[in-house]
Amino acid sequence: MDRVQLSDNLDMSRIVHGHWRLADWDMSKQEILELVERCIELGITTFDHADIYGDYKCESLFGEVLSLKPELRANIELVTKCGIKLISKNRPEHKVKYYDTSKEHIIKSVENSLRNFNTDYIDLLLIHRPDPFMDADEVAEAFNQLKCQGKVLNFGVSNFKAHQFDLLNSRLDFPLVTNQIELSVLALENFDDGTLDYCQEHRISPMAWSPMAGGRVFTSEEKQAIRVRETLEKIKSEVNAKSISQVMYAWLLSHPAEIIPIVGSGKIKRIESAVEAMEIELTREQWFEILQSSMGHEVA
Amino acid sequence: MDRVQLSDNLDMSRIVHGHWRLADWDMSKQEILELVERCIELGITTFDHADIYGDYKCESLFGEVLSLKPELRANIELVTKCGIKLISKNRPEHKVKYYDTSKEHIIKSVENSLRNFNTDYIDLLLIHRPDPFMDADEVAEAFNQLKCQGKVLNFGVSNFKAHQFDLLNSRLDFPLVTNQIELSVLALENFDDGTLDYCQEHRISPMAWSPMAGGRVFTSEEKQAIRVRETLEKIKSEVNAKSISQVMYAWLLSHPAEIIPIVGSGKIKRIESAVEAMEIELTREQWFEILQSSMGHEVA
Amino acid sequence: MDRVQLSDNLDMSRIVHGHWRLADWDMSKQEILELVERCIELGITTFDHADIYGDYKCESLFGEVLSLKPELRANIELVTKCGIKLISKNRPEHKVKYYDTSKEHIIKSVENSLRNFNTDYIDLLLIHRPDPFMDADEVAEAFNQLKCQGKVLNFGVSNFKAHQFDLLNSRLDFPLVTNQIELSVLALENFDDGTLDYCQEHRISPMAWSPMAGGRVFTSEEKQAIRVRETLEKIKSEVNAKSISQVMYAWLLSHPAEIIPIVGSGKIKRIESAVEAMEIELTREQWFEILQSSMGHEVA
Numbered sequence: 078m079d080r081v082q083l084s085d086n087l088d089m090s091r092i093v094h095g096h097w098r099l100a101d102w103d104m105s106k107q108e109i110l111e112l113v114e115r116c117i118e119l120g121i122t123t124f125d126h127a128d129i130y131g132d133y134k135c136e137s138l139f140g141e142v143l144s145l146k147p148e149l150r151a152n153i154e155l156v157t158k159c160g161i162k163l164i165s166k167n168r169p170e171h172k173v174k175y176y177d178t179s180k181e182h183i184i185k186s187v188e189n190s191l192r193n194f195n196t197d198y199i200d201l202l203l204i205h206r207p208d209p210f211m212d213a214d215e216v217a218e219a220f221n222q223l224k225c226q227g228k229v230l231n232f233g234v235s236n237f238k239a240h241q242f243d244l245l246n247s248r249l250d251f252p253l254v255t256n257q258i259e260l261s262v263l264a265l266e267n268f269d270d271g272t273l274d275y276c277q278e279h280r281i282s283p284m285a286w287s288p289m290a291g292g293r294v295f296t297s298e299e300k301q302a303i304r305v306r307e308t309l310e311k312i313k314s315e316v317n318a319k320s321i322s323q324v325m326y327a328w329l330l331s332h333p334a335e336i337i338p339i340v341g342s343g344k345i346k347r348i349e350s351a352v353e354a355m356e357i358e359l360t361r362e363q364w365f366e367i368l369q370s371s372m373g374h375e376v377a
Numbered sequence: 378m379d380r381v382q383l384s385d386n387l388d389m390s391r392i393v394h395g396h397w398r399l400a401d402w403d404m405s406k407q408e409i410l411e412l413v414e415r416c417i418e419l420g421i422t423t424f425d426h427a428d429i430y431g432d433y434k435c436e437s438l439f440g441e442v443l444s445l446k447p448e449l450r451a452n453i454e455l456v457t458k459c460g461i462k463l464i465s466k467n468r469p470e471h472k473v474k475y476y477d478t479s480k481e482h483i484i485k486s487v488e489n490s491l492r493n494f495n496t497d498y499i500d501l502l503l504i505h506r507p508d509p510f511m512d513a514d515e516v517a518e519a520f521n522q523l524k525c526q527g528k529v530l531n532f533g534v535s536n537f538k539a540h541q542f543d544l545l546n547s548r549l550d551f552p553l554v555t556n557q558i559e560l561s562v563l564a565l566e567n568f569d570d571g572t573l574d575y576c577q578e579h580r581i582s583p584m585a586w587s588p589m590a591g592g593r594v595f596t597s598e599e600k601q602a603i604r605v606r607e608t609l610e611k612i613k614s615e616v617n618a619k620s621i622s623q624v625m626y627a628w629l630l631s632h633p634a635e636i637i638p639i640v641g642s643g644k645i646k647r648i649e650s651a652v653e654a655m656e657i658e659l660t661r662e663q664w665f666e667i668l669q670s671s672m673g674h675e676v677a
Numbered sequence: 678m679d680r681v682q683l684s685d686n687l688d689m690s691r692i693v694h695g696h697w698r699l700a701d702w703d704m705s706k707q708e709i710l711e712l713v714e715r716c717i718e719l720g721i722t723t724f725d726h727a728d729i730y731g732d733y734k735c736e737s738l739f740g741e742v743l744s745l746k747p748e749l750r751a752n753i754e755l756v757t758k759c760g761i762k763l764i765s766k767n768r769p770e771h772k773v774k775y776y777d778t779s780k781e782h783i784i785k786s787v788e789n790s791l792r793n794f795n796t797d798y799i800d801l802l803l804i805h806r807p808d809p810f811m812d813a814d815e816v817a818e819a820f821n822q823l824k825c826q827g828k829v830l831n832f833g834v835s836n837f838k839a840h841q842f843d844l845l846n847s848r849l850d851f852p853l854v855t856n857q858i859e860l861s862v863l864a865l866e867n868f869d870d871g872t873l874d875y876c877q878e879h880r881i882s883p884m885a886w887s888p889m890a891g892g893r894v895f896t897s898e899e900k901q902a903i904r905v906r907e908t909l910e911k912i913k914s915e916v917n918a919k920s921i922s923q924v925m926y927a928w929l930l931s932h933p934a935e936i937i938p939i940v941g942s943g944k945i946k947r948i949e950s951a952v953e954a955m956e957i958e959l960t961r962e963q964w965f966e967i968l969q970s971s972m973g974h975e976v977a
Contacts, residue, residue, distance in 0.1 A: 162662075174675045175665035206677060209568050210664055212633030213577060236677070239840065240539065240571035244578040268809050271840035277813060278844040333812035362762075364810055365775035375774050377806060377836070462962075474975050475965035506977060509868050510964055512933030513877060536977070540839065540871035544878040 078120020078352065081282050081337055083254040087200055087231045089123040089154055091330070092351055093284060095341035096124055100131030100138055102343035109142045115345050117152060119352050125257075125284070125339050127158035127205055128186050133167040136193035144195050155194060156284075158205040158235060158257075159186035176208040183219035187228055202229045203257055207241040217248035224251070233257065235286075239275040256283050260336055262305050262325055262371050263290035277334045288329055288338040289322060301371060308370035312363050319350060326354035328367050378420020378652070381582050381637055383554040387500055387531045389423040389454055391630070392651055393584060395641035396424055400431030400438055402643035409442045415645050417452060419652050425557075425584070425639050427458035427505055428486050433467040436493035444495050455494060456584075458505040458535060458557075459486035476508040483519035487528055502529045503557055507541040517548035524551070533557065535586075539575040556583050560636055562605050562625055562671050563590035577634045588629055588638040589622060601671060608670035612663050619650060626654035628667050678720020678952065681882050681937055683854040687800055687831045689723040689754055691930070692951055693884060695941035696724055700731030700738055702943035709742045715945050717752060719952050725857075725884070725939050727758035727805055728786050733767040736793035744795050755794060756884075758805040758835060758857075759786035776808040783819035787828055802829045803857055807841040817848035824851070833857065835886075839875040856883050860936055862905050862925055862971050863890035877934045888929055888938040889922060901971060908970035912963050919950060926954035928967050 079091035094116050104112070113124070126136050136157065143149055160178050162171050190199060202223070204216065223229040232249070234242060235257035246253050256276060258267045264287065267273050276283045293302050294309065309321035318324050329336045340351045359367075369375055379391035394416050404412070413424070426436050436457065443449055460478050462471050490499060502523070504516065523529040532549070534542060535557035546553050556576060558567045564587065567573050576583045593602050594609065609621035618624050629636045640651045659667075669675055679691035694716050704712070713724070726736050736757065743749055760778050762771050790799060802823070804816065823829040832849070834842060835857035846853050856876060858867045864887065867873050876883045893902050894909065909921035918924050929936045940951045959967075969975055 171662075173662055173666050173669065175662055175669075176676060177661050179661065209573075209668065210632065210661060215633070238571065240574045240578075244574045247578050271838065273809075274840045274844045278840075278847050332810065333815070361777050361779065361810060362771075362773055362775055366773050368809065369773065369775075376776060471962075473962055473966050473969065475962055475969075476976060477961050479961065509873075509968065510932065510961060515933070538871070540874045540878075544874045547878050 079355070081335060083201070083233075083282060084231050084252075087154065087254060089201075089337060090121045091337060091355065092121050093123040093125050093156070093337055093339045094121050094348065095286070095339035096126050096135050096139055097130050097341050098343070099135040104343060106138075106142050106145060109139070110145050112343065112345060112348075113142065113149065113153075114146075116348060117149070119349065121340075121348065121352070122152060123154040123156060123200075125156045126190075127161075127203075128190055129158075129161050129163050129165075129205070132163070132165050136190055140192075140194040140196070147195075150196055154200040155196065156201040156203065157190050157194075157199055158203040159183055159190070160205040160208060176206055176210065178204060178208040178211045178216050180215045180219040180222075183216065184223065187223055191228060198227055199229045201231045201233055201254065203233045203235045203255070204237075204245070205235050207234070207237050211245070213245050213248040216245060220249060235284075237272075239271055242275065253281070255281060255337075257286055257339075258283050259287050260285035260329060260338075261288050261290040262309070262328055262367055263293055263301065265368075265371060273332075273334050282335040282337055284337045284339055285329055286339050288340070289325055294321065294325065301373060304370040304373065305367065308367055312359070312366065315363065316357050316359065318357055319353070322347070323350055323354040323357060324359075324367070326351050327357035327359050328364060330355055331359050331364060379655070381635060383501070383533075383582065384531050384551075387454065387554060389456075389501075389637060390421045391637060391655065392421050393423040393425050393456070393637055393639045394421050394648065395586070395639035396426050396435050396439055397430050397641050398643070399435040404643060406438075406442050406445060409439070409643075410445050412643065412645060412648075413442065413449065413453075414446075416648060417449070419649065421640075421648065421652070422452060423454040423456060423500075425456045426490075427461075427503075428490055429458075429461050429463050429465075429505070432463070432465050436490055440492075440494040440496070447495075450496055454500040455496065456501040456503065457490050457494075457499055458503040459483055459490070460505040460508060476506055476510065478504060478508040478511045478516050480515045480519040480522075483516065484523065487523055491528060498527055499529045501531045501533055501554065503533045503535045503555070504537075504545070505535050507534070507537050511545070513545050513548040516545060520549060535584075537572075539571050542575065553581070555581055555637075557586055557639075558583050559587050560585035560629060560638075561588050561590040562609070562628055562667055563593055563601065565668075565671060573632075573634050582635040582637055584637045584639055585629055586639050588640070589625055594621065594625065601673060604670040604673065605667065608667055612659070612666065615663065616657050616659065618657055619653070622647070623650055623654040623657060624659075624667070626651050627657035627659050628664060630655055630657075631659050631664060679955070681935060683801070683882060684831050684851075687754065687854060689801075689937060690721045691937060691955065692721050693723040693725050693756070693937055693939045694721050694948065695886070695939035696726050696735050696739055697730050697941050698943070699735040704943060706738075706742050706745060709739070709943075710745050712943065712945060712948075713742065713749065713753075714746075716948060717749070719949065721940075721948065721952070722752060723754040723756060723800075725756045726790075727761075727803075728790055729758075729761050729763050729765075729805070732763070732765050736790055740792075740794040740796070747795075750796055754800040755796065756801040756803065757790045757794075757799055758803040759783055759790070760805040760808060776806055776810065778804060778808040778811045778816050780815045780819040780822075783816065784823065787823055791828060798827055799829045801831045801833055801854065803833045803835045803855070804837075804845070805835050807834070807837050811845070813845050813848040816845060820849060835884075837872075839871050842875065853881070855881060855937075857886055857939075858883050859887050860885035860929060860938075861888050861890040862909070862928055862967055863893055863901065865968075865971060873932075873934050882935040882937055884937045884939055885929055886939050888940070889925060894921065894925065901973060904970040904973065905967065908967055912959070912966065915963065916957050916959065918957055919953070922947070923950055923954040923957060924959075924967070926951050927957035927959050928964060930955055931959050931964060
């Protein structure tokens with residue numbers, strides 16, 4: 078498994094396991110532990126969380142899994158996020174959904190994540206969404222404090238556009254190490270609007286959420302999904318892939334921006350399949366065939 | 378009244394009095410003088426003009442007011458603008474509306490503003506609109522000359538996007554000190570497109586025109602205006618504001634970009650009300666409730 | 678004829694002759710030679726090509742013309758492009774249209790262009806379109822090698838937005854010298870979206886393709902074209918131009934970004950007419966009248 082160096086003290090596995098739906102997989106803690114250990118055998122050592130995943134429950138569930146085998150902590154990288162406040166029975170004080178990137182909330186959220194995970198450090202903390210009310214100086218204060226205390230080793234963002242990244246980065250003594258963005262054969266916005274170009278320019282490897290487009294490629298009857306599915310099937314045959322999922326992973330993995338896909342499945346077969354996709358080589362012609370099937374027209 | 382430091386030789390009152398409609402207020406010069414003196418008592422010392430306001434008549438009207446009490450000049454900051462040429466009976470040579478940011482026009486416009494105001498310096502001159510025919514070197518020449526002569530102490534722009542700001546700034550030996558943009562609960566464009574993020578990144582306090590959305594919040598039957606009005610009414614009660622106007626001012630004043638709202642009313646009660654709004658504290662939750670009522674949907 | 682300095686070792690004629698349709702002009706090589714010599718007499722010494730023009734045939738056709746009088750080479754600047762792969766009987770290996778900015782393809786394409794032109798150097802090589810699969814480091818390697826070998830003296834891009842320009846520029850030891858973009862009275866996108874502002878900021882003279890809007894101004898019955906045509910006719914009379922084409926050229930030539938229009942005609946009268954347009958002076962008012970006729974409304 079390739080590793081991606083994000084900073085002096087952080088490298089990630091090229092494929093990340095995403096725990097967005099961890100609480101929905103109907104697995105016992107022992108089963109999750111076995112899944113995680115199998116991931117590590119495959120070289121997948123980075124696990125992606127957020128405070129809000131599973132209605133604020135995924136972090137603590139994973140923390141309980143780690144408690145079954147505490148020595149795992151030293152062999153994995155924990156990514157989590159903060160900044161969104163959900164309406165939830167687990168947060169009865171929230172009356173509306175909103176963002177909170179105040180120093181107080183960031184620190185409180187991290188303290189809570191540390192408790193949930195039963196750990197004393199987070200490898201990478203991301204601001205979950207660009208906050209139109211963000212005070213960049215205040216975020217920087219929170220980050221500085223958490224870094225000095227050793228509670229968070231590295232910082233990044235998610236779903237930021239270039240100008241939002243610039244704003245926050247301008248206030249930090251250390252650079253943001255990643256931008257976790259939506260990237261898939263059906264989600265081309267970040268390819269078009271400069272976000273991915275910005276990442277490549279600044280040598281920031283982006284993490285890709287929903288790299289399988291939330292399953293729409295497999296089942297949707299929208300025209301775009303049908304076109305893409307047919308093209309993926311054709312190329313699957315050409316490159317001897319086992320599934321169109323593998324072609325979708327290969328499409329992201331082959332991009333020069335060094336995209337880090339987040340595999341969000343609880344099924345070990347699907348995770349293994351994603352790892353195998355690292356071996357698939359697409360020609361430029363094939364890469365553009367897929368792109369064009371999604372755009373619905375030729376490039377200019 | 379808070380003051381905002383824009384440069385070594387310019388600080389503004391946090392709330393600015395806008396003279397866009399000065400000629401429409403049906404006030405005698407003596408009445409305007411009393412209004413201005415009352416503003417100064419409230420701490421509002423900055424007055425916003427443009428060459429074209431009142432069909433080219435507001436500057437000279439205010440100049441006549443100042444002549445009634447010349448010692449006022451030293452206690453106020455005069456902001457004016459140039460760069461738009463209106464079709465007007467007062468400018469019979471204009472056949473179409475267009476922009477002119479030539480060195481000749483900028484200098485001529487400032488000379489005219491100085492005469493209108495009966496003053497020998499402008500505290501802050503803004504280019505009124507981004508000019509697609511702008512020669513940034515020529516604007517810089519005009520600015521340099523006006524600054525050397527002491528006729529204009531500081532320079533800024535209005536309605537510029539980040540790339541237009543970058544272009545003009547790149548030619549100047551001194552930084553542009555503000556960008557006067559439309560910002561209100563009904564005007565979210567500059568929140569979305571990076572303009573406000575750019576201001577925060579570069580620590581440029583933006584001035585906000587039409588902070589009351591031109592009155593549409595009070596009377597419009599558009600869906601957006603109705604939603605916003607209802608939300609403002611709700612929050613007015615929660616924070617014990619006297620009016621939804623105060624909530625709208627508080628919504629801008631609480632933003633971390635240090636927005637400077639321009640109050641464009643000739644009624645002293647409304648101006649006092651805006652000043653009182655500086656005391657209102659909105660929670661983040663309330664700030665986002667207002668935002669979301671304007672967007673028509675939750676944040677992502 | 679004015680010259681535009683693009684780098685230490687490249688200056689271009691202010692008007693460039695475009696050979697996009699060279700193969701469609703039904704001219705003998707001798708006739709093309711005479712046309713080129715007449716261009717040079719007029720001061721037009723820069724000729725714009727691309728590998729793909731004329732279905733991959735224009736470069737070699739022009740190379741044969743140059744062979745009739747090899748001493749011409751030292752008196753002209755050759756511009757060509759690479760990066761697009763067309764479906765073509767001349768490239769039977771291409772199954773879909775796609776972009777290729779790999780080091781291998783760039784070098785191979787340049788070697789081919791050198792053979793086609795019967796020359797040992799290209800004055801300026803452009804990447805024809807922004808490639809969403811571009812590896813900027815790899816492009817830089819190709820450029821470095823070609824520059825060291827003396828095969829290409831200068832590099833630029835075409836149809837790039839600011840962020841794409843920034844990305845590629847960030848990897849080069851020498852700056853990109855131009856961005857060839859669509860600019861005309863009917864193509865305002867690059868005026869609006871920051872591309873032209875970026876060029877002016879970085880003092881990069883842009884080349885303008887389709888400066889006559891592909892002929893639509895002359896014949897189209899679309900509302901926009903009709904409005905623009907009427908306005909151009911009016912201004913033609915005011916400035917004593919010989920044709921609305923001259924007014925369109927003057928509209929680009931007068932812009933402060935120092936736009937270099939590419940005249941794509943095989944008719945010497947039309948080329949002479951473009952050169953004459955350099956003498957036409959438009960007022961700002963006229964410039965905006967044309968702009969506003971294209972936008973369909975007044976400026977704000």
